[in-house]
C-alpha cells in the first residue's frame with residue numbers, strides 16, 4: 001500500500017473519495033500526507049471494490065435497485081434464512097416466506113403465523129424474523145410481531161426443516177402497546193452476539209406518555225438481551241453486564257439506549273462495528289444516528305446513550321417539557337426534512353459485495369423514490385457516516401437486509417424484492 005496507489009485511486013474515484021478524504025481530517029490512513037503506508041489498508045481507499053488497481057471502474061459506481069421478484073405480499077423485512085442460500089421475507093399480515101434469490105421464480109416456502117400475529121393497523125404485523133444463537137450452542141429463529149391484542153412480542157422458535165416451528169414458540173419479551181402505531185420491531189444481533197431489540201415510543205404522536213426519555217419504560221428504546229443465557233426464572237434471557245441498568249438503578253435492565261421514537265431498522269457495519277440507527281420523525285425531520293462500538297458496548301451505570309426524542313426531533317427542538325432523562329445525548333449524524341421524505345427506512349452496510357459498492361450504507365424513505373447512500377469512512381480509528389448522496393430508487397421500500405450471497409436486498413410494501421446493485425454515476 002503506497003502513496004502512489006492512493007494518488008491513482010483519487011483520480012479514478014474522485015467523487016467517492018473526495019468526501020472520504022475530506023473526512024479524514026489529516027489523520028489516519030486516509031490522509032494524503034501520511035507516508036508510512038503501515039497498518040491495515042483502508043477499505044474505502046484501497047479496496048473499495050476488491051479489484052486490483054488496474055481493473056477499477058472508470059466512473060464511480062453508485063447503488064441502484066434491480067428487481068428480483070414481485071407479488072410476494074406486503075413485505076416488511078428481508079434477511080438470511082436458516083437454510084443456506086435462501087432469504088426470509090416477512091409479509092406483514094403474518095406469513096414468513098423463504099425464497100431462493102437464485103431461483104426467484106419458484107414459489108416460496110410459506111409459514112403462516114396469522115393465528116398469533118395481529119395486523120389490523122398499518123404498523124402492526126409480523127415485523128422481523130432472523131436466525132441467531134440460542135442456549136446450548138444451538139441456532140434458533142427469533143421473531144418480532146404484534147400479537148392479536150396489539151402488544152409487541154419477541155419470541156424464539158426452534159428450527160424444523162429450516163423454518164421456525166411455531167409449536168416451540170417461547171416468548172422472550174411481551175411489551176404492552178398503548179397505541180397501534182410506533183411498534184419498532186426490528187431485531188439484529190450485534191458483533192457481541194447479543195440481541196438488539198428496537199422498540200417504538202408506543203405511538204399516538206409526540207410521545208404523550210414521555211416513554212422514550214423514561215429509562216424504566218421499555219418503549220422508545222434500544223433493548224439488548226443475551227438470548228444464549230437461559231435466564232433466572234423471572235426472565236428467559238440474560239442481562240448483558242454492559243447494559244447501563246444491568247445492576248439496577250432507575251432503568252430497566254434490558255434498556256441500552258433511550259430517546260427513540262420509532263427505530264424502523266438499524267444495522268451494524270460488520271467491518272467497523274458502527275451501529276446505524278434510523279429513527280422515523282414526527283412531521284418534520286428524519287434521522288440516522290451512529291454509535292461506535294465503544295459507545296454502545298459497555299455503558300457506565302445509569303448512562304444510556306440518549307438519542308434525544310421527544311425533546312428533539314432529529315436536529316431540531318420538539319418538546320421542552322419534561323426535558324431530557326438520563327444518559328449521554330447523541331444527536332443525529334444525518335438528517336433530512338419533509339417533504340424530501342416522510343418516513344426513513346434504515347438500511348444496511350454493504351461489505352460482502354465485490355461489485356464496487358463495498359463500504360456503502362444504503363437506505364431509503366417510504367414516501368420517496370430515491371435511494372440514499374454514503375460511505376462508512378474509517379478515519380483512522382473512528383468510523384463515521386460519510387457524505388450522503390441519492391440515486392434513483394422506488395417508493396414504499398420498507399426494509400433492507402443482508403443476503404446469503406453478500407448482496408444487500410430491499411423489499412417494498414407492494415411485494416417487490418430488489419437487489420442493490422451497482423449503477424453508474426450517470427444515474428444521479
Ligand SMILES: [Ca+2]
Nearest residue numbers: 307308309314
Ligand atoms: Ca434523535
